[in-house]
Amino acid sequence: MTRIYAFVNQKGGVGKTTTAINLGSYLAKNNQQVLLVDLDAQGNATACLGVERQNINAGTYNLLISPNARLHANTMRSEKLGISLVPSSPALAGAEVELVNETDRTNRLSQALSQARRYDYVLIDCPPSLGLLTLNGLVASQAVVIPVQCEYLALEGLGQLLETINRIQAAFNFDLQIRGMLMTMYDSRLKLSQQVVDEVRLHFPDKVFQVVIPRNVRLAEAPSHGEPISTYAPESAGAYAYASLATEILSGDTPY
Amino acid sequence: MTRIYAFVNQKGGVGKTTTAINLGSYLAKNNQQVLLVDLDAQGNATACLGVERQNINAGTYNLLISPNARLHANTMRSEKLGISLVPSSPALAGAEVELVNETDRTNRLSQALSQARRYDYVLIDCPPSLGLLTLNGLVASQAVVIPVQCEYLALEGLGQLLETINRIQAAFNFDLQIRGMLMTMYDSRLKLSQQVVDEVRLHFPDKVFQVVIPRNVRLAEAPSHGEPISTYAPESAGAYAYASLATEILSGDTPY
Numbered sequence: 301m302t303r304i305y306a307f308v309n310q311k312g313g314v315g316k317t318t319t320a321i322n323l324g325s326y327l328a329k330n331n332q333q334v335l336l337v338d339l340d341a342q343g344n345a346t347a348c349l350g351v352e353r354q355n356i357n358a359g360t361y362n363l364l365i366s367p368n369a370r371l372h373a374n375t376m377r378s379e380k381l382g383i384s385l386v387p388s389s390p391a392l393a394g395a396e397v398e399l400v401n402e403t404d405r406t407n408r409l410s411q412a413l414s415q416a417r418r419y420d421y422v423l424i425d426c427p428p429s430l431g432l433l434t435l436n437g438l439v440a441s442q443a444v445v446i447p448v449q450c451e452y453l454a455l456e457g458l459g460q461l462l463e464t465i466n467r468i469q470a471a472f473n474f475d476l477q478i479r480g481m482l483m484t485m486y487d488s489r490l491k492l493s494q495q496v497v498d499e500v501r502l503h504f505p506d507k508v509f510q511v512v513i514p515r516n517v518r519l520a521e522a523p524s525h526g527e528p529i530s531t532y533a534p535e536s537a538g539a540y541a542y543a544s545l546a547t548e549i550l551s552g553d554t555p556y
Numbered sequence: 557m558t559r560i561y562a563f564v565n566q567k568g569g570v571g572k573t574t575t576a577i578n579l580g581s582y583l584a585k586n587n588q589q590v591l592l593v594d595l596d597a598q599g600n601a602t603a604c605l606g607v608e609r610q611n612i613n614a615g616t617y618n619l620l621i622s623p624n625a626r627l628h629a630n631t632m633r634s635e636k637l638g639i640s641l642v643p644s645s646p647a648l649a650g651a652e653v654e655l656v657n658e659t660d661r662t663n664r665l666s667q668a669l670s671q672a673r674r675y676d677y678v679l680i681d682c683p684p685s686l687g688l689l690t691l692n693g694l695v696a697s698q699a700v701v702i703p704v705q706c707e708y709l710a711l712e713g714l715g716q717l718l719e720t721i722n723r724i725q726a727a728f729n730f731d732l733q734i735r736g737m738l739m740t741m742y743d744s745r746l747k748l749s750q751q752v753v754d755e756v757r758l759h760f761p762d763k764v765f766q767v768v769i770p771r772n773v774r775l776a777e778a779p780s781h782g783e784p785i786s787t788y789a790p791e792s793a794g795a796y797a798y799a800s801l802a803t804e805i806l807s808g809d810t811p812y
C-alpha cells in the first residue's frame with residue numbers, strides 16, 4: 301500500500317523542501333518506489349532535483365486544475381536518483397484563485413494521487429502557508445511530517461499548526477495522523493538549539509523523531525548542484541542524518 | 557510625509573520579521589515615529605515585541621474586515637521601545653477567505669493606513685506568500701524592502717517576486733518602488749554566503765543595501781525575550797548591522 305506524507309509547516313524556511321528531497325532520496329536507496337510532489341509555487345523541490353522550471357508544461361498545476369489529468373503524464377522520472385517527481389511550475393501561483401469556486405477544490409490532489417498505487421511512498425512538499433494548496437496536500441495525505449527549526453520563532457507556530465490539522469481531521473480527512481516532528485538545523489554550539497529541542501520533546505512526547513538534523517552547509521549547497529545530499533555529499537553530517545531518518549521511518553512503517 | 561514600506565519575500569525564513577522589528581526599533585531610536593503592522597497570521601512580529609496573541613481583540617484583522625475601523629483603536633503602544641504596533645491575531649488566518657468576494661479586497665489596508673499621517677514610518681511585515689494579505693501590503697506601500705537570505709534557494713525565488721511586483725505596479729499601485737534588497741544571515745565562514753551576495757549584486761546593481769546582516773545568534777534569541785535587538789543585545793554584531801541599516805535608510809530617504 302502507498303504511504304502518502306505531507307511535509308508541512310506554515311513557518312517559513314524550516315526545512316520542508318530539504319527534508320522531502322533528502323528523505324525521498326534515501327528511501328529510494330532503500331529500494332522504495334518514491335514519488336515527490338512539489339506543491340509549492342516557489343518550485344524549490346523541482347529546482348533541488350535540477351529541473352528547469354521554465355521548461356515545464358505538465359505537473360502539479362495540471363493535476364489540480366484538470367480533474368481528468370493522468371498522474372503518469374504529469375510525472376518526470378530521474379533514473380539517476382531513482383525518484384519520480386510531479387514538478388511545480390510558475391502557473392501554480394494562480395491555482396488557489398482558479399479553484400476558489402470549485403466544490404471539490406480541496407480534493408483535487410487526493411483524486412489525482414488515487415493513481416499512485418505503483419509507489420511505496422508519495423512525499424508532498426507544501427508551501428509555507430495554510431491555504432488551499434496546503435489543504436489539498438493535507439486532504440491527500442495519510443500523515444504529516446512537521447519539520448521544526450531549532451529556533452524560538454519556530455515554536456510559536458506549532459500550536460496553530462496542530463489546531464489546523466485537528467480541523468482538517470474533523471472536516472476533510474478523518475485518518476490524518478502526525479507521523480512525526482523532525483528537529484532541523486540543530487547547531488550544537490548554540491544553547492538555543494538544545495533549549496528548543498527540549499521544549500518540543502517536553503510538549504510533544506512520542507511525536508518527535510529520534511534523529512535530529514544538524515545545521516550542515518552541504519545541505520544548503522546541494523540545491524545549487526541540482527542533487528540531493530545522497531549524491532552531492534554522501535559522507536557529510538547532513539547525509540548521515542537523513543539516511544538515519546529514512547531508516548527510522550522505514551522501521552516505524554511496519555509492513556501491511 | 558509618512559513613508560510606508562512592506563517587507564516581502566515569498567521564500568520563507570529569510571528575515572522579513574527580524575528586519576521589520578529591528579529596523580523599526582533603530583528608526584525609533586533616531587527619533588522617528590514608527591508604526592509596525594503585523595500582516596502575518598503567524599503573528600511573529602507581535603510575539604517579537606512580547607505581546608501575547610491570545611489577548612488580542614483589535615488589530616490587523618479588524619482593519620481588513622471592517623472598512624470603518626479606526627487605526628488608532630487597533631494600535632498598541634510600547635513606550636519602552638518607542639514603537640506602535642498593529643498586532644496580528646489568530647483570526648487573521650481566515651481573512652483571505654472572508655475578503656475573497658469583496659470588490660475592494662486589495663485596498664483594505666491602504667484605506668486604513670490613510671489614517672497613519674502621524675507616523676514617519678509604517679513598516680508592514682508580510683507572510684511568506686503572494687496571496688491577498690501580501691497583496692494588501694503591497695498596495696498600501698510606497699516601496700518594498702526585500703530580505704534575501706545568503707543561500708541558493710533564496711535566489712531562486714527573486715525573479716518570481718520581481719515579476720509579481722511589476723504586475724502590482726501595473727494593476728494596483730503605479731508608484732510602488734523597490735527601496736532595496738537586504739542580504740541577511742551572512743556567514744563569513746561559508747563560501748556560499750559570499751557567492752550569493754556577489755550574484756545578487758551582479759544581477760541587481762544599485763538595488764542592494766550596502767549593509768549586510770550577519771548570522772548572529774543574538775538575533776534569534778531576542779524574540780524569546782520579547783524585545784528587539786536594540787534592547788536585548790545592543791553591543792552584538794546583529795545590533796550594529798541593523799543600526800547601520802537604519803542610518804542607510806534615513807540618509808537615503810531625503811526629507812520631503
Ligand SMILES: Nc1ncnc2c1ncn2[C@@H]1O[C@H](COP(=O)(O)OP(=O)(O)OP(=O)(O)O)[C@@H](O)[C@H]1O
Nearest residue numbers: 312313314315316317318428514515516520568707
Ligand atoms: N540542516 C540544514 N543545514 C543547513 N542548511 C539547511 C538545512 N536544512 C535546510 N537548509 C537550508 O535552509 C534554507 C531553508 O530550507 P528549506 O528551503 O528546505 O525550508 P522550507 O521550509 O522548505 O522553506 P519554505 O518555507 O520557503 O518552503 C534553504 O536555503 C536550505 O538549503
Ligand SMILES: Nc1ncnc2c1ncn2[C@@H]1O[C@H](COP(=O)(O)OP(=O)(O)OP(=O)(O)O)[C@@H](O)[C@H]1O
Nearest residue numbers: 312451568569570571572573574684770771772776
Ligand atoms: N541575521 C540572523 N542571524 C541569526 N538568526 C536570524 C537572523 N535573522 C533571522 N534569524 C532567525 O531566523 C529565523 C527566520 O527569521 P524570520 O522569522 O525573521 O524570517 P521571516 O522571513 O520573517 O520568516 P517567515 O517566512 O516565516 O515569515 C528566525 O528564527 C529568526 O530568529
Ligand SMILES: [Mg+2]
Nearest residue numbers: 316317340344
Ligand atoms: Mg520549501
Ligand SMILES: [Mg+2]
Nearest residue numbers: 572573596600
Ligand atoms: Mg516572518
